[in-house]
Amino acid sequence: MSLRHAILAALLDGEASGYHLAKNFDVSVASYWFATPQQLYAELTRLETAGLITGREVVQQRRPNKRMFTITEAGMSALHDFVASASRPTFIRDELLVQVYACDAGDAAKLAGHLQERAAQAIAKAELIEKLLAKLRGERSEDRYLAEAVRVGPYLTGLRGSTFERENAAWCHRVASVLRLRANLAAETVD
Amino acid sequence: MSLRHAILAALLDGEASGYHLAKNFDVSVASYWFATPQQLYAELTRLETAGLITGREVVQQRRPNKRMFTITEAGMSALHDFVASASRPTFIRDELLVQVYACDAGDAAKLAGHLQERAAQAIAKAELIEKLLAKLRGERSEDRYLAEAVRVGPYLTGLRGSTFERENAAWCHRVASVLRLRANLAAETVD
DNA sequence: CTCTCCATGTAAATGGTTACATGATTCA
DNA sequence: TGAATCATGTAACCATTTACATGGAGAG
Numbered sequence: 269m270s271l272r273h274a275i276l277a278a279l280l281d282g283e284a285s286g287y288h289l290a291k292n293f294d295v296s297v298a299s300y301w302f303a304t305p306q307q308l309y310a311e312l313t314r315l316e317t318a319g320l321i322t323g324r325e326v327v328q329q330r331r332p333n334k335r336m337f338t339i340t341e342a343g344m345s346a347l348h349d350f351v352a353s354a355s356r357p358t359f360i361r362d363e364l365l366v367q368v369y370a371c372d373a374g375d376a377a378k379l380a381g382h383l384q385e386r387a388a389q390a391i392a393k394a395e396l397i398e399k400l401l402a403k404l405r406g407e408r409s410e411d412r413y414l415a416e417a418v419r420v421g422p423y424l425t426g427l428r429g430s431t432f433e434r435e436n437a438a439w440c441h442r443v444a445s446v447l448r449l450r451a452n453l454a455a456e457t458v459d
Numbered sequence: 460m461s462l463r464h465a466i467l468a469a470l471l472d473g474e475a476s477g478y479h480l481a482k483n484f485d486v487s488v489a490s491y492w493f494a495t496p497q498q499l500y501a502e503l504t505r506l507e508t509a510g511l512i513t514g515r516e517v518v519q520q521r522r523p524n525k526r527m528f529t530i531t532e533a534g535m536s537a538l539h540d541f542v543a544s545a546s547r548p549t550f551i552r553d554e555l556l557v558q559v560y561a562c563d564a565g566d567a568a569k570l571a572g573h574l575q576e577r578a579a580q581a582i583a584k585a586e587l588i589e590k591l592l593a594k595l596r597g598e599r600s601e602d603r604y605l606a607e608a609v610r611v612g613p614y615l616t617g618l619r620g621s622t623f624e625r626e627n628a629a630w631c632h633r634v635a636s637v638l639r640l641r642a643n644l645a646a647e648t649v650d
Numbered sequence: 651c652t653c654t655c656c657a658t659g660t661a662a663a664t665g666g667t668t669a670c671a672t673g674a675t676t677c678a
Numbered sequence: 679t680g681a682a683t684c685a686t687g688t689a690a691c692c693a694t695t696t697a698c699a700t701g702g703a704g705a706g
Contacts, residue, residue, distance in 0.1 A: 270554050271693085277561040287657050301557055302550030307694065309659060330703060332657040344564060351565025354573065355554035357580055359493030360623070363461050363546035365616050366492055370468040372610040373535060374542025382545065389548055414637045415644060421560040424637065428556060428630045435626055439619045446605045446615065453606060462665085478685050498666065500687060521675060523685040 271311050274301040276320060276347045277421070279339040285326075286312050287334060296422060299397060299429025312337055320346055368443055377451055380444040387440035394433035401426045462502050465492040467511060467538045468612070470530040476517075477503050478525065487613060490588060490620025503528055511537055559634055568642055571635040578631035585624035592617045 278289055278297045289312075290305040303311075312335075315321045320343035323335040339347070364386060371379055404423050405413045414420055469480055469488045480503075481496040494502075503526075506512045511534035514526040530538070555577060562570055595614050596604045605611055 269692085270552075270557060273554075273561070274557045277557055277564075280561060280564055285657075286659095290657095297557070297560060299556075300551045300553045300560075302552065304695065305657095306659080306696085309657095313659095328656090331655090332700095332702075334657060347561050348565045351558050351561050351567075352569040353558075355558060357577065357584075358551065358553040358555070360491045360549065360551065361461075361493060362491045362549040363464075364549070365490075365619060366461060366465045366468055366488070367542050367544075367546060368619075369488060369491075369612040369616045370464070370471060370538050370542050371612045371615070373468075373471055373612075374539045376542075378543040386548065393548075415640060419563040420637065420641070421562045421564075424562070424634050425556050425560045427633070428559075428626075431626050431630070432551070432623075435622050439622070442618070443615050446611065449606060450611070460664085476685075477687095481685095495667065496685095497668085497687080500685095504687095519684090522683090523672095523674075525685060 270350075271301070271303055271307060272315055272320070273347065273350045274303070275308065275311055275315060276339055276343050276350075279321060279337060279343070280347075280419070280421070283336045283338045285334040285336050295396065295400065297425075299393075299432065300425060315343070319343075371447065376447040380447040380451075383440040383444040383447075387437040387444070390433040390437040390440065394430050394437070397426050397430045397433070401430065461541075462492070462494055462498060463506055463511070464538065464541045465494070466499065466502055466506060467530055467534050467541075470512060470528060470534070471538075471610070471612070474527045474529045476525040476527050486587065486591065488616075490584075490623065491616060506534070510534075562638065567638040571638040571642075574631040574635040574638075578628040578635070581624040581628040581631065585621050585628070588617050588621045588624070592621065 274297050275289065278284065278293065281296065284292075286305065286309045289308050290303075293301070293303060293308070312321070312323070316323050316337070319340060321337045321339055323337045325333060326336050327333050364382070367374070367379055367382075401423060404417075404426075408416070414423065417423070465488050466480065469475065469484065472487065475483075477496065477500045480499050481494075484492070484494060484499070503512070503514070507514050507528070510531060512528045512530055514528045516524060517527050518524050555573070558565070558570055558573075592614060595608075595617075599607070605614065608614070
């Protein structure tokens with residue numbers, strides 16, 4: 269029920285098309301909310317029907333036409349209500365963690381390889397987010413920015429995303445090294 | 460498709476009933492995988508049909524009868540394959556983060572309150588996990604435990620869960636204090 | 651000439667949540 | 679007397695993923 273709010277929140281940055289949202293969702297909103305393009309297109313149609321956003325057709329010449337959406341006053345009011353509403357703790361669902369939980373019953377060496385890949389992806393994502401934060405901040409210090417800026421939501425969620433990815437990478441490295449150490453110890457025992 | 464693997468992984472700790480899994484999922488498997496009881500009961504039935512687990516009826520006198528499940532060899536082999544398989548990066552879906560993203564368009568004071576509650580919950584969960592880790596480790600240091608223990612999966616995932624919750628709490632506090640600071644500054648400006 | 655990007659959508663299938671249902675036992 | 683715990687399940691409903699479909703433009 270809350271993809272709609274994620275979309276409304278994303279539209280605070282201004283008019284956007286479904287395609288644009290799909291491309292940028294993981295940079296802006298989605299260190300913490302993910303959606304497939306199909307989900308977005310479907311939900312945009314529903315939001316328009318509900319009057320929370322308005323779309324306008326933009327005719328393009330060398331590209332397919334697109335529909336640009338803007339949040340309406342009704343949408344702003346719905347978002348306002350949402351911000352103050354209660355929300356339950358998140359539930360993480362991460363296949364990799366299930367794999368690590370079961371690592372003693374599987375091929376730990378291969379898993380260690382996947383962990384290294386994940387660590388690299390996590391660092392790449394963290395760097396992307398951190399660049400975005402630096403751009404938002406500009407010359408100001410973080411504290412000044414957060415005190416003075418007109419809008420701070422995207423910066424605050426970016427902070428969470430960046431530490432999350434850093435912690436992810438650190439954990440992946442740690443687990444991979446433990447698994448490799450244990451593989452070596454096991455090999456010595458066999459000798 | 461991977462709730463089945465989470466269940467198989469949970470059954471590495473030994474025989475369990477659906478009810479038991481539902482109660483303990485968030486302590487063992489589920490800093491990183493969540494499922495409702497209904498999901499578990501349904502999936503257990505499917506796993507049994509598929510021959511990956513076996514159930515036996517336990518007749519009780521002062522309580523309803525229950526079915527205890529054990530992982531089979533076919534189940535172990537499926538889990539083995541799963542551990543080495545590729546998995547995509549997680550996608551977080553957290554309503555609270557969407558709320559913070561949109562905080563500039565809503566009631567920041569109320570949101571700050573919710574953030575404090577969340578921080579408290581996160582710390583409670585971290586402490587729970589950390590107790591579990593200490594219990595697993597016993598007298599040994601972490602490094603020795605991870606090198607020597609027969610099974611390390613649960614400890615390794617517990618590490619991730621505990622830092623995740625700590626980081627969560629820290630972030631909630633940070634955001635709440637930023638929002639309060641801004642509320643005060645806004646009030647002064649009005650004076 | 652193939653691949654990727656732009657841009658949108660439909661349809662089918664799977665996965666997940668919520669509500670409802672049962673019924674004895676134990677604790678306050 | 680009322681609520682919580684034990685223990686399992688069905689059914690209806692939503693949310694999400696995956697596959698399929700289209701078609702021109704520009705890069706290699």
